[in-house]
Amino acid sequence: MTDPFRNRPALRFAPDGAEALPLYLLEPDAPLPAALTPAQRAFAQAQGFAGALGSLCLLPDAQGGIAAALFGYGTAARRRRGRYALAGAAAKLPAGNWRIVVDLLPEVAEVEALGWLLEGYRFDDYAALAVPEARLVCPEGLDPARIEVLAEGEALTRDLINTPPNDMGPEELDAATRAVAARHGAEVTAVVGDDLLARGYPLIHAVGRASPRAPRLLDLRWGEAGPELTLVGKGVCFDTGGLDIKPPSSMGLMKKDMGGAATVLGLAHMIMALKLPLRLRVLIPAVENAVGGAAFRPQDIYTSRKGLTVEINNTDAEGRLVLADALAAADEESPDLILCMATLTGAARVALGPDVPPFFTDDEALAGALASGARQAADPLWRLPFWEPYEAMIEPGIADLDNAPSGGMAGSITAALFLRRFVTETGRFAHFDIYGWQPTAQPGRPKGGACQGARAILAALPEILGPEVLDL
Template sequence: MSLQFSTEKNANPLYILESDALPSFLDTLPEAQKNWADASGFSAKLGTFLVLPGPDGRPAGAIAGYGDASKRRRGRFHLAQLAVKLPAASWKIATEHSQDMLEETALGWLLAGYQFNRYKSAGAAKARLCAPDGVDAARIEAIAAGEVLTRDLINTPASDMGPAELEQAARDLAQDHQAEISVISGDDLLTENLPMLHDVGRASSRAPRLLDLHWGDSGPSLVLVGKGVCFDTGGLNLKPGSSMGLMKKDMGGSAAVLGLAHMIMALDLKLRLRVLIPAVENSVSSNSYRPQDILTSRKGLTVEINNTDAEGRLVLADALTLADEEKPDLIISMATLTGAARVAVGPDMVPFYTDDNETAWRLAQSGEKVCDPLWRMPFHDPYETMIEPGIADLDNAPKGGFAGSITAALFLRRFVSEDQPYVHFDMYGWQPVAAPARPKGGVGQATRAVLDALPDLLGLA
């Protein structure tokens, strides 16, 4: 797949038109092209296109239908399919549009060419787009590359994406950007006081580990924490087969933070970045942690295990405690944490939690701007009692089935200091049905919104 824009100087013009602007535009065309458009019945409906023939019969340009605002509100990246449907050539947008629209179109075009071809060859998009005027091509290319990294990691099955392979992916990323990385694995997790991470991963023959990447030596500090459960059987509370089928994506949070880290480093943002990934496999064995076990966390808080399938918050808790000890300017966690989040907002939108209203507003604005939809959910303090079992400080899986995403977020917040700026994203990481620029499979979520908001959140120059 191509993640770069075309630099062809004689690219074919691409006219992007709303339906009501089509008649006046057709009047500007040569008579033969106007007659061709009339005979074709082209009406500029959203997502449609018409190739305009030249005197020699070869494409001389194309019109892309942009419909109307009411139709556009029902989706994203509406013009992305042009990348795979237009004739093989270079194309350049020849009509005026807003900056946000041009950036969305440019990114969607690049991502439309994505194919997960590790196990099966696939054809790539042949229609290439020149970077629209006024668009930062290098930035869009860096964002696309980060998204492709996230997708590839999620799409890779657990047979080839266990904790060791996830570690290698982080090491490769660190090498690409001259970052530093260290890894604590196996029983060394106990020595280094990361006990719950060890407890969850000890049943697997693939050793659990903590990945710790550092980049940048000046500016505000940002810590990204990503859930890296490379496969989740549910442990002794074994998932049914129907629920286990997509569990290769349970490391989607780690894939997202690695993709976001690539964007940050490729764009050379002036900040100090740390990425923490607890990488484990939640397996079944004679030494699996058990329901009603009480675990002690790095922070010293005890946790009663009422469901071994609520393991993500356990490994994140130790990593969040480690992040909190540094007192960074901002901690962000990303995790495929709860099915309750999907019930609440579906697969296309990411709920997020923060106690800071300004941070929430900035993120929501950025999500809307870059077509990366978010929805704020509450750290609802009255629900704190739901995660307090009495026999221990915390319960990892409150009974009752109510507010599952909120109680999981409250659990994580217990491992971050009250005065520490913190945002948690409860993502899905999977595109269940193919959509423009998003084939069925792994997908990045919230990363582009966070990237856009970082300058305001951290006061970057």
């Protein structure tokens, strides 16, 4: 893939001190700004501008050039039906620098400014695409460098997911992880191929061994002081389903099955670029679930890194297998917090749709912090339960665990219960079942790879990890 940190002017604010034209945000039936000339007022009225969400009216100056613009901000109720309302202006305004002429609450202004930058994202590695050339002057009171870091982290995640599988296998995901590490002075080690067996990662090896692209466990470390945060991301670079092969309708988006890995790398970039005072570890089991003579089989039983035996009842439930070994490795160091992100189950999408990823945790304070972070960052999450009466569903009798309980019910919950078996009961742990894909284009969110949950986690870290990171 192209360098994920290449120069992208559209993901940057206008330079400090740059001259900029005024952009007025108006709700429906709001009076026109007093600063407009009588001619401009007459022009806006003649155009029928009424503040409808997404509408735009360019106002002329005396020489026929552009003097300002009115942008329909819609009602608060209408804005709640989407995100990044201001991104609609970035897509429509002509090239140049623009400044918002309205007092937005700081938390609203940050989300809207980020949405403007994200509107400038294009995945142009394989085809030239037009990029918006309207630049925003960062609203006063905000930290432009921080918002640009958030945009860059989101772009990194989107790039990784959007890259086609012929150019994004385990080795390429390894290289991308090392590129992120090199940017921030982090260290990366990898356990590759048959060394996975020698080093105690049998489930990662079993899932990835049928592919000629060697499976591996990537381990990134950064920071020397502060609370320890470990991120675990599912890195299934392509998922055929294995011997329980997927139908074409289900295989079409499987390049995004490494969306958990892409998301934790985007979040790791944000954490390291902002120099948060913590110790960060990122574990990515990177595999390709292929069909071949060496593929693992239904009814195989493997002993995991933790020592729990797992019966394979569906080779298409491979994500929880590779995560199990990685979570066991994470848990061995007893970090302050383990977060697991994975494009894990279709059941999560049936329950909550593509926009709202569920998360699971037993820790009430952690759940509250994540919910608050999701609201603050306009990065939605919704808590689902580790419903213990369903534990029996993942116990097949012939082994400690079943990777794919029959019946088809509560699929996201049973997958989460499976993963919870590989971390200690006393540790702080949360699992996120993300989709990692934007099915239809929206302001600031083009169709394609999506970063979900990362900014919510970032916003929640001060409350989760304590005063050491309160300067976030």
